[in-house]
Amino acid sequence: MLDQVLTEYRGKVRLVYKDFPLPGHTLARPAHEAARCAGAAGKYWEYHDRLFQAQPNFERADLLRYASDLGIPAEPFVRCLDGGRFRGLVEADIQQGRLLDVTGTPMFFINGQRIEGAAPFETFKALIDEALRNVR
Amino acid sequence: MRGLTRWLWLALLTGSLSGLAPASAQITETEVRLTLDPAMVKGSPNAPVIIVEFSDYQ
Numbered sequence: 169m170l171d172q173v174l175t176e177y178r179g180k181v182r183l184v185y186k187d188f189p190l191p192g193h194t195l196a197r198p199a200h201e202a203a204r205c206a207g208a209a210g211k212y213w214e215y216h217d218r219l220f221q222a223q224p225n226f227e228r229a230d231l232l233r234y235a236s237d238l239g240i241p242a243e244p245f246v247r248c249l250d251g252g253r254f255r256g257l258v259e260a261d262i263q264q265g266r267l268l269d270v271t272g273t274p275m276f277f278i279n280g281q282r283i284e285g286a287a288p289f290e291t292f293k294a295l296i297d298e299a300l301r302n303v304r
Numbered sequence: 305m306r307g308l309t310r311w312l313w314l315a316l317l318t319g320s321l322s323g324l325a326p327a328s329a330q331i332t333e334t335e336v337r338l339t340l341d342p343a344m345v346k347g348s349p350n351a352p353v354i355i356v357e358f359s360d361y362q
Binding site: 170173174177178179180181182183184185186187188189190193195196199200203204207208210212213216219220223224226257260261264265267268270273274275276277278279292296299300303 | 336338339340341343344345346347348349350351352353354355356357358359360361362
């Protein structure tokens with residue numbers, strides 16, 4: 169749906185993804201770190217999409233296999249993941265989410281206006297159109 | 305929103321938290337600065353509307 173938003177509002181909307189692994193999802197944090205490791209190899213969005221398709225299979229072997237499937241070089245990816253290279257940045261996203269009272273996912277902010285959960289396109293459209301009117 | 309707290313946000317490349325003192329004693333505005341990883345951004349860098357998505361993979 170967000171790809172539909174980006175297509176329909178091309179040039180007018182930017183999407184920023186923030187990590188917010190929920191406390192009850194024990195394998196979630198490594199998955200978020202792995203996505204950032206994939207990003208370091210230039211494949212963030214491909215890996216991001218792969219994780220959504222593969223959920224909840226986020227054991228270490230799964231994360232390595234997804235990287236391999238996407239052609240991401242194994243050694244630097246393993247070093248990145250096992251070394252916790254992006255652990256601090258994932259934690260920073262979590263802390264920023266908490267400051268914004270994020271308690272569940274997905275949570276969206278459209279120029280500061282909050283949308284909780286997976287809302288329909290029409291909801292996004294209304295807020296985007298309002299935001300565009302306000303910036304003119 | 306929690307109570308009368310009104311949240312504002314601003315996306316920058318550094319992270320910090322600062323409080324803004326409002327004229328009204330009953331309304332608090334808080335500015336939260338978000339860090340931004342360019343690899344995790346889609347769309348035009350000059351787009352006037354920014355959608356920030358906090359999400360998990362499960």
